[in-house]
Amino acid sequence: MADLAGPISLSEQIRLVAGLRWRMLINSLHKKNNVLDLIGMGFVSLLALLLVIGPAFAFYFAGYSLVSAGRLPWLAAPFWAIFIFWQVIPIFAAGFGSSFEFRTLLRFPFSASAFYLIGLAYGLANFPALACICWLVLMTAGATVANSSVLPIMLLVAILIILLNVTVERLIGSWLERLLARRRSREIFLGIFILLMFSMQFITPIQSQYVKKNPNPAAFGGIVKYLAPFPPSLSARVISGVVRHDSVDIAVGLSGLVGFVFIFSALLWQRYAAQYRGEEFSESPAPSRAVSLPAAGWRSIPQIIGIGRSFPGLLPPMIGPILRKEFCYLARNGFAFFLLLLPPAQMLLFSSQFGSKHPIIAGRGLNADLFFPAMMAYTVLIVMGPAYNTFAYEGRGIQTYITAPLKFSDIFAGKNLVSAAMIAFEVALCGVVLAWAIGPPSIPTLFTTIFALIFTVSGQLPIANWASLSFPRKLEFGSMRGQRNSGVSVWIMFGAQIVLAGISALVLSTARWFGNPWLPAEGFAFLAAAALGGYFASLQPLSELAEKKKEILIEALCR
Amino acid sequence: MTDVAIRTEKLTRRFGNLFAVDGMDLEVTAGQFFGFLGPNGAGKSTTIKMLTGLLAPSSGRVEVLGIDFATHPVEVKRQIGVVPEGMGLFERLTGTEYLRFVGRMYGLDQQTTERRAQELLEFMQLADRPKTMIVDYSHGMQKKLALAAAVIHGPRVLFLDEPFEGVDALAAGALKSLLGRMTERGVTIFLTSHVMEIVERLCSHVAIINKGRLVAQGSLQELRAGVPGDEGAQVTLERIFLSIVGQHGGPSGMESQVDELSWLT
Numbered sequence: 001m002a003d004l005a006g007p008i009s010l011s012e013q014i015r016l017v018a019g020l021r022w023r024m025l026i027n028s029l030h031k032k033n034n035v036l037d038l039i040g041m042g043f044v045s046l047l048a049l050l051l052v053i054g055p056a057f058a059f060y061f062a063g064y065s066l067v068s069a070g071r072l073p074w075l076a077a078p079f080w081a082i083f084i085f086w087q088v089i090p091i092f093a094a095g096f097g098s099s100f101e102f103r104t105l106l107r108f109p110f111s112a113s114a115f116y117l118i119g120l121a122y123g124l125a126n127f128p129a130l131a132c133i134c135w136l137v138l139m140t141a142g143a144t145v146a147n148s149s150v151l152p153i154m155l156l157v158a159i160l161i162i163l164l165n166v167t168v169e170r171l172i173g174s175w176l177e178r179l180l181a182r183r184r185s186r187e188i189f190l191g192i193f194i195l196l197m198f199s200m201q202f203i204t205p206i207q208s209q210y211v212k213k214n215p216n217p218a219a220f221g222g223i224v225k226y227l228a229p230f231p232p233s234l235s236a237r238v239i240s241g242v243v244r245h246d247s248v249d250i251a252v253g254l255s256g257l258v259g260f261v262f263i264f265s266a267l268l269w270q271r272y273a274a275q276y277r278g279e280e281f282s283e284s285p286a287p288s289r290a291v292s293l294p295a296a297g298w299r300s301i302p303q304i305i306g307i308g309r310s311f312p313g314l315l316p317p318m319i320g321p322i323l324r325k326e327f328c329y330l331a332r333n334g335f336a337f338f339l340l341l342l343p344p345a346q347m348l349l350f351s352s353q354f355g356s357k358h359p360i361i362a363g364r365g366l367n368a369d370l371f372f373p374a375m376m377a378y379t380v381l382i383v384m385g386p387a388y389n390t391f392a393y394e395g396r397g398i399q400t401y402i403t404a405p406l407k408f409s410d411i412f413a414g415k416n417l418v419s420a421a422m423i424a425f426e427v428a429l430c431g432v433v434l435a436w437a438i439g440p441p442s443i444p445t446l447f448t449t450i451f452a453l454i455f456t457v458s459g460q461l462p463i464a465n466w467a468s469l470s471f472p473r474k475l476e477f478g479s480m481r482g483q484r485n486s487g488v489s490v491w492i493m494f495g496a497q498i499v500l501a502g503i504s505a506l507v508l509s510t511a512r513w514f515g516n517p518w519l520p521a522e523g524f525a526f527l528a529a530a531a532l533g534g535y536f537a538s539l540q541p542l543s544e545l546a547e548k549k550k551e552i553l554i555e556a557l558c559r
Numbered sequence: 560m561t562d563v564a565i566r567t568e569k570l571t572r573r574f575g576n577l578f579a580v581d582g583m584d585l586e587v588t589a590g591q592f593f594g595f596l597g598p599n600g601a602g603k604s605t606t607i608k609m610l611t612g613l614l615a616p617s618s619g620r621v622e623v624l625g626i627d628f629a630t631h632p633v634e635v636k637r638q639i640g641v642v643p644e645g646m647g648l649f650e651r652l653t654g655t656e657y658l659r660f661v662g663r664m665y666g667l668d669q670q671t672t673e674r675r676a677q678e679l680l681e682f683m684q685l686a687d688r689p690k691t692m693i694v695d696y697s698h699g700m701q702k703k704l705a706l707a708a709a710v711i712h713g714p715r716v717l718f719l720d721e722p723f724e725g726v727d728a729l730a731a732g733a734l735k736s737l738l739g740r741m742t743e744r745g746v747t748i749f750l751t752s753h754v755m756e757i758v759e760r761l762c763s764h765v766a767i768i769n770k771g772r773l774v775a776q777g778s779l780q781e782l783r784a785g786v787p788g789d790e791g792a793q794v795t796l797e798r799i800f801l802s803i804v805g806q807h808g809g810p811s812g813m814e815s816q817v818d819e820l821s822w823l824t
Contacts, residue, residue: 321663325649325656332651332692399647400708403611404664405636547632551614558645 013114014121036471040487052131059135063142067150072240078139079161079232082132086165087172089128112276119272123166123173133162143239153242153250157235160257164231167264174271231260318406322414329393330418340426343379347430350375351437372434372441373449377504379430380423380456381497387419387464388493389485391557392475398557408546409539412465416535423457444517451524452507456500458531462538463496469542469549472556503527563625564589564716564747565610570619572605579605581771582619587749587764589624589715592742594762595751596800602771603751604644604720610749611641611718623716637665640714642722646705650694654685654704657693658711665712672711679707682737684730698725706734716747723757735761759796767803775803 062078065071110118123129140154227233234256241249351371390412391398401411435441441449471486485493507527511519546553565587572580580602587593597603608614610621612632621628623635641647649657655676662672680686683703685696693701702725709717717738723731738748738761752758758765759779766776775782782799 317666318664321660325652325660328656329649329651393651395650396645396647397649399613399641399643399645400649400661400664402613403636403639403641403643403647404661405633405666406664407633547615554613558647 010111010114010117013110014118017118017121036486036488038487040491043491044487048127048131052134055131056135056138060138060142063139063144063154064146065142067143067239067243068146070243072243073236075143075239076227076233076236078135079235080227082135082161083165083232086128086132087169090126090169090173112273115276116269116272119170119268120166123170124162129166129169132165136161147243150239150242153239156254157238157257160261161231161235164257164261164264167261167268171264171268171271174268174275178271229256231257234260316410316413318410319414319417322411323418326415326418330422333393339382340422343382343426344429344433346382347375347379347433348437350378351434368434368439368441369445371438372431373445373452375430375434376427376449376453377456377501379427380453383423383426384419384457384460384464384497385485385493387416387461388467388489389471389473389475390415390419390464390468391472391553392485394557395474396558398553402550402554407543409543411546412539412542416461416465419461420457423453427453442517444521447518447521448508448524451521451528452504454528455524455531456497456504458528458535459500460493460496461535462542463492465538465542466545467492469546469553472553474557562589563587564591564623565593565749566622567610568620568622570606570609570621571617572602572609572614573617578771580609580616580768583768583771583773585766585773585776587747589747590742590745591764592738592748592762593750594758594765595749595768596755596758596765597751597768598804601768603768605771606768607718607720607749607751608643611639611643612636613641613643637712638714639716639718640709640712641718642702642705642709642720644720646701648693648701648705648708651692653690653692654680654696654707655689657704658708661708662711667712675711676707679711682733683707699727699730702726703730703734710741714746716749717741719748719750721752722750723752723754755795755797755800765796767800769804775799 059078059082063075066074066078124133136158140151140158143154144151228237234253237249238253238257241247241251241253386392394401401408440446467486467489471489471492473486473489504524507523508520511517511523563586565585567583567585570580570583570585571578583606585606595603595606605614609616610623610628612628612635624638626635626638628635649660652660658676658679659672662676663669667675677686680689683706685700685704685707688696693704696704702722706719706722709719723734726734735757742748742763750758750762762779764776764778765782767774775785777785779796782796782803783794785799785803
């Protein structure tokens with residue numbers, strides 16, 4: 001009989017998991033691409049750090065000034081800010097997070113309580129949690145400087161708020177994980193999420209209109225009383241009670257906070273216990289439970305438009321099947337599909353705020369000759385992103401491309417053709433939306449815009465293809481966590497777009513200098529022809545580069 | 560037309576200081592059912608990747624059907640079919656769509672592709688789920704589809720990396736029969752597997768790799784003849800494998816080390 005080791009302590013288990021994460025990070029740095037990716041992410045982290053430091057001062061002064069001025073009920077505001085930031089940002093940041101799932105640790109002999117605590121520890125070790133803890137500490141410091149007697153209660157409230165926030169955040173994460181386990185529900189959720197984010201853009205114009213009609217700020221006061229029973233407001237009530245020696249406020253506030261902590265901890269315990277027991281909510285490959293495409297009369301988009309079948313004479317024979325496959329993938333990627341809806345919707349939004357027909361800001365808007373090309377440039381900025389990681393969704397299928405008797409130039413031509421078709425479609429749609437919302441631009445501006453778009457798109461495609469080969473990153477259909485391009489390819493995209501925008505600005509300012517409205521169109525026509533020539537010339541060298549980079553592709557995409 | 564289907568000369572692949580494949584000289588005659596064996600980490604998958612263009616050699620040469628892979632990769636790829644280690648499927652296509660895609664990529668016309676795709680799907684018993692995406696297939700179904708895709712264009716050389724792993728016994732029997740018939744028609748099959756019984760039953764010739772070096776190559780009879788003792792004619796491939804790999808410092812000594820794991824036994 002084999003000997004069995006005794007159980008290890010909880011702290012040792014947590015230490016081991018932390019060590020595992022650290023080792024995984026260090027090992028990932030053995031690859032050059034991962035190091036570059038980390039450097040790219042480092043820049044993003046620096047920006048994130050600024051995001052923490054700036055508000056940290058604000059929280060310190062909020063704590064100090066509200067306590068010293070005796071405006072204690074207003075302490076609810078910073079607590080609410082922390083609560084919202086802590087709960088909302090993890091959903092936004094899911095795409096940038098690690099794809100490591102702590103649930104995979106379940107195969108080890110952890111106790112249920114260890115599993116629960118490790119889950120909480122994971123929740124404390126992400127960016128929003130650390131930022132909020134930092135702000136809470138500074139707010140406590142500010143309040144203590146103003147009135148040292150609040151220190152013990154501020155510390156107690158801070159601990160309860162941290163515990164509550166991390167519990168709620170993990171609970172939401174766990175529910176979402178369960179909800180999003182199925183591909184279709186993930187895509188529906190993403191659609192709702194994107195629409196929600198888009199709807200939030202309208203808050204400013206609606207608010208502007210509302211404030212104009214109802215300038216009395218007391219109208220907002222009514223909302224506050226509805227927030228009173230919730231933890232951030234209860235926190236303010238406890239502190240206020242201590243300063244005013246009101247034992248009822250202290251008792252009600254504290255018992256409320258503890259009650260919330262207890263309720264949410266119980267709910268989280270229930271969720272984690274279900275996971276600990278082996279709750280299965282991943283998609284199963286078992287055929288009996290397989291998700292099938294609709295059977296009756298179902299035709300895919302490529303079938304409907306006949307891609308890859310009907311114009312063999314127009315395209316090299318190898319490109320037809322690539323186009324067909326790309327359209328199949330596009331039609332089945334709900335997230336990509338929703339992204340296509342964004343640019344025209346944004347055009348509507350921006351034109352309602354800045355355009356000349358329905359201006360809100362300053363009573364007058366930008367004219368169509370300025371607004372139209374600017375918005376078209378913005379559209380290209382959005383829709384070009386995926387081209388910088390063009391193999392993202394191939395997965396193991398990349399091996400089919402590599403073993404097939406074709407050159408990578410054919411693959412790039414096929415993929416770029418689809419990208420260009422999508423961009424053309426989006427630009428045309430946005431153009432129509434803008435023409436309707438703010439009026440059409442002048443003919444010289446229209447031609448300038450068209451040639452400038454051809455220039456910027458064909459100028460970027462060779463760079464995007466190179467980045468796709470050199471810094472590929474696998475993305476999953478309909479998934480949120482860890483879904484981001486390589487940090488380096490993001491910076492390459494920014495760099496390329498800044499350079500091309502600089503060239504465009506030079507052309508436009510030169511034309512303005514000479515006062516000839518057709519000069520920019522002529523300049524961009526020349527640049528577009530040169531960029532197109534450059535694009536076709538780049539295909540063969542890129543094909544040769546692909547031969548050298550195929551190991552990187554396989555390693556990144558076949559994991 | 561050459562009689563040699565696959566030839567490597569001093570084929571080498573290094574990963575840092577590690578020689579995954581070290582100066583391999585291999586020759587496979589056209590029409591052979593060739594088994595390529597080796598313990599875990601011996602360099603089998605690295606070799607098959609280099610033979611199919613998935614991995615560039617550090618040095619050395621690969622020729623398939625007399626064509627140099629380095630200088631004419633597209634011509635070589637047109638002649639071969641591959642079931643790679645991870646199967647290489649586009650998981651968000653249906654089985655039919657994937658076979659159509661592969662057929663067209665290999666230059667088959669529309670009608671031929673459609674007909675062959677349908678026949679292969681029926682043979683592989685995948686035709687009853689035409690609308691199911693590959694990501695929703697079981698592992699065995701994915702394997703069968705990968706095999707179908709590897710043969711749809713009628714390759715002259717077929718590379719199969721663990722082709723029967725996860726495939727049910729019924730389908731595996733039919734596949735073995737199909738592959739046997741293909742070799743009768745002159746197709747060369749290069750197969751890696753850890754299941755010695757499969758290799759012994761299907762392959763006429765075998766090569767064994769250990770620590771990146773080719774340590775034996777020949778027909779099964781030739782390999783049996785090399786085994787010491789008088790039971791040569793009856794000796795199994797597993798016995799041959801253990802004997803050869805053991806001689807070259809392979810992990811066959813693991814069996815004798817079992818006693819050292821007294822805490823487990």
